[in-house]
Amino acid sequence: MPSSRKASELTIEAIYARGATREGSFCTDPHVPDEGERARLISDITRLIREPQMPETTRTAGLTLIGWLARRMPGEAPHAIGVAEARQSERRLRATQRKR
Secondary structure (H helix, E strand, O other): OOOOOOHHHOOHHHHHHHHHOOOOOOOOOOOOOOHHHHHHHHHHHHHHHOOOOOOHHHHHHHHHHHHHHHHOOOOOOOOOOOHHHHHHHHHHHHHHHHHO
């Protein structure tokens, strides 16, 4: 893929496309989603959360999803670091809201 752009200027889609052309660089398991699709999702979500009318809660959810998508690699299991703490925090918030 010839390009005059510097690596820092490439879109995430272009970076994945460049890597996908190298033999053996990505997982070939047919059950694993395409890396280009994952990159496109990240790009689309990023574009949407930049909209000025986007509610803050939606923006936060989008950033969380981007973080999850960016960490996951083909065949990599999701991690559970912080899950218990997040659930405890959510329970505390809900209990506080019920008391009001």
